[in-house]
Amino acid sequence: MRFELTEEQKMLKDMVRRFAEEQVKPRAKKIDEEGQIPRDIIEQLAELGLFGVHVPEEYGGSGMDYVSYAIVIEELSRACASTGVLVSAHTSLVVDPILKFGTEEQKRKYLVPLAKGEKIGAHAMTEPGAGTDVTSISTTARKEGDYYVINGVKHFITNGREADIFLVFAYTDKEKKHKGISAFIVERGTPGFTVGKLEHKLGIRGSSTAELIFEDCKVPASNLLGEEGQGFYIAMECYDGGRVGIAAQAVGIAQAAYEDSLEFAKTRVQFGQPIANFQAIQFKLADMVTLIEAARLLYLKAAWLKDQGIKSYYLYSAMAKLFASDVAMRVTREAIQIHGGYGYTTDYNVERYYRDAKITEIYEGTVEAQRLTIARAILKGI
Amino acid sequence: MKAVCFVKSVPDTETRVRLTGNRLDKSEIKYILNPYCEFAVEEAVRKKEAGIVDEVLVISMGPSRAQEAIRSALAIGADRGVHIEDDNLDGSDAIVTARVLVEAFKKEGGLDNYQILLFGLRAIDGDTWSVPSMIAELLGIPAVTNIVKLDINGNKAIAIRMVEGGEEVFEVELPCVFAARKGLNEPRYPSLPSIMKAKKKPITRYTISDLGIPSDAVGKVGSFTEVLEYTLPPQRQAGKKVEGEPEQVVEELIKFLREVANII
Numbered sequence A: 001m002r003f004e005l006t007e008e009q010k011m012l013k014d015m016v017r018r019f020a021e022e023q024v025k026p027r028a029k030k031i032d033e034e035g036q037i038p039r040d041i042i043e044q045l046a047e048l049g050l051f052g053v054h055v056p057e058e059y060g061g062s063g064m065d066y067v068s069y070a071i072v073i074e075e076l077s078r079a080c081a082s083t084g085v086l087v088s089a090h091t092s093l094v095v096d097p098i099l100k101f102g103t104e105e106q107k108r109k110y111l112v113p114l115a116k117g118e119k120i121g122a123h124a125m126t127e128p129g130a131g132t133d134v135t136s137i138s139t140t141a142r143k144e145g146d147y148y149v150i151n152g153v154k155h156f157i158t159n160g161r162e163a164d165i166f167l168v169f170a171y172t173d174k175e176k177k178h179k180g181i182s183a184f185i186v187e188r189g190t191p192g193f194t195v196g197k198l199e200h201k202l203g204i205r206g207s208s209t210a211e212l213i214f215e216d217c218k219v220p221a222s223n224l225l226g227e228e229g230q231g232f233y234i235a236m237e238c239y240d241g242g243r244v245g246i247a248a249q250a251v252g253i254a255q256a257a258y259e260d261s262l263e264f265a266k267t268r269v270q271f272g273q274p275i276a277n278f279q280a281i282q283f284k285l286a287d288m289v290t291l292i293e294a295a296r297l298l299y300l301k302a303a304w305l306k307d308q309g310i311k312s313y314y315l316y317s318a319m320a321k322l323f324a325s326d327v328a329m330r331v332t333r334e335a336i337q338i339h340g341g342y343g344y345t346t347d348y349n350v351e352r353y354y355r356d357a358k359i360t361e362i363y364e365g366t367v368e369a370q371r372l373t374i375a376r377a378i379l380k381g382i
Numbered sequence B: 001m002k003a004v005c006f007v008k009s010v011p012d013t014e015t016r017v018r019l020t021g022n023r024l025d026k027s028e029i030k031y032i033l034n035p036y037c038e039f040a041v042e043e044a045v046r047k048k049e050a051g052i053v054d055e056v057l058v059i060s061m062g063p064s065r066a067q068e069a070i071r072s073a074l075a076i077g078a079d080r081g082v083h084i085e086d087d088n089l090d091g092s093d094a095i096v097t098a099r100v101l102v103e104a105f106k107k108e109g110g111l112d113n114y115q116i117l118l119f120g121l122r123a124i125d126g127d128t129w130s131v132p133s134m135i136a137e138l139l140g141i142p143a144v145t146n147i148v149k150l151d152i153n154g155n156k157a158i159a160i161r162m163v164e165g166g167e168e169v170f171e172v173e174l175p176c177v178f179a180a181r182k183g184l185n186e187p188r189y190p191s192l193p194s195i196m197k198a199k200k201k202p203i204t205r206y207t208i209s210d211l212g213i214p215s216d217a218v219g220k221v222g223s224f225t226e227v228l229e230y231t232l233p234p235q236r237q238a239g240k241k242v243e244g245e246p247e248q249v250v251e252e253l254i255k256f257l258r259e260v261a262n263i264i
Ligand SMILES: Cc1cc2nc3c(=O)[nH]c(=O)nc-3n(C[C@H](O)[C@H](O)[C@H](O)COP(=O)(O)OP(=O)(O)OC[C@H]3O[C@@H](n4cnc5c(N)ncnc54)[C@H](O)[C@@H]3O)c2cc1C
Pocket: A089, A122, A123, A124, A125, A126, A130, A131, A132, A133, A155, A156, A157, A158, A159, A201, A209, A359, A362, A363, A364, A365, A366, A367, A368, A369
């Protein structure tokens, strides 16, 4: 058994850490306050090949693996969770399904610019009436000659403001229940498609969360991803992989909170000594670092299993996300506690980490949904 | 025209140095490409991108981890590497290092092939600042160290060297040794595709016998200097506060300076 990263993975981790530390972290507070990730950061991410980490070179990607991708998300999120999810939603929820289910033509047309970061992707499943239960979506796609006509409203769509390419889920046949959902590649600017209001959020405020409106939006039939009725299956595969990304994001946030707390504990003096001398603080730090390491190993294992093509990896990605999101919550809560009143103010970063951590318990399947997945898998004997 | 960069693998600046007895404990050190060498490699690669140079070779002497430093240089954009690895080299000092590097350089065609020889001004571990000048001397060519700018014009170069309170501008004929300092350029972050490409670029390996160097000419036996021991800098003591009435405090202070600090 080997726990070591490969030479390239180490180089990648070093590079992303350095980039994130020097270029992203100093701007994370402003990104949070202004609710926007500056365009030049997105351009730099593209230049570095971070929008197509695990995509083969022939499709414009960096030719690395899913483990590498997950490491990128952790390192970016350690600096700025909003930047982390921009890349994660793009990669896991749009790039990955096109790589897996796309026709050669779709790959040339959409995957290549997405992997190069010339175009940004967004994934549109959730609707006001359909969250955890994706089969209750009401968006429909009606076939008309060489087109599908899409009608419906999506909301809570990450990257809605930045994206050029949207993966949209709609019923092509409501009768068939989940087997009647299909996935479509929709370009920004397609007549009948508008991006609506943006949400104001507790955390990941730099990441856009948008409403999408489809009114008789005509999409070429060649933009159907996979086959008619395959949409539910495609979406589930997206979330299986995406959970690895969100787990990595959670670990990145927790890591940042832990590092800040360690530093603060060593320098904050009360009762004539650094508070790190108090066992109560030491125990918090010890728990933090232990939880983080366990969560990291879990997401790395899930990513590694995905790279090996092992189907049951989805059990591990659900466990990784469930555990890592809880770790992020616990660690960021204790990080504020260690900082005392300072931690409650915006003069320190820990309050942002605390706000950012919460979303990891919600999107790409709530913690309750993860437990359902895990329970179903183990009861099936996986 | 071709360029060669001589690079070194050094402990990361964030590494906590530990000692076992009076020797360095290298077991948990994380190594990186020496940051000054990074400036050198970046400069060579920029010269290549500008069409001035058509090959960038990287040479490093060191244990197996030196290969990682070479890979980092290849990820920045260098074309191929040469790695000199030999157990006998352990304990070699600056002049021995310079001699070995010169032999490897000659094996690659030497000055017939390479006109621009780039170095980092210093390696952040040994910090002798001497290998670039030694190599220039051994090869009989000029060296401009501590440079912040390098322009190549035909077989001439204009290099700007930082000196106390100002800059010196040199015009030199190639071949020449240049040693880079901070400010020469802003090294790029190697992109993921470049990291993957670096994996496929060739690294040639030499032992000292490949270079025709006898084992008693290198390592501890071949060196003029030897590191006898390493010690950690003394721990900083907490400050001492003297409180009370002025007359009393002054007296106590003088006593402290005389008897404890021993400076008056
Ligand atoms: C910032 C943000 C970004 C998002 N990005 C995207 C995106 O890019 N694309 C996209 O399609 N969606 C996105 N979403 C939507 C997200 O995936 C959903 O919010 C999530 O799946 C939960 O759905 P819901 O909000 O409708 O809550 P609901 O499904 O209504 O859940 C409410 C509560 O009920 C629980 N619950 C529901 N069903 C069960 C059950 N069977 N058993 C036990 N408990 C249950 C849930 O766990 C939760 O606690 C985003 C959401 C947010 C907030």
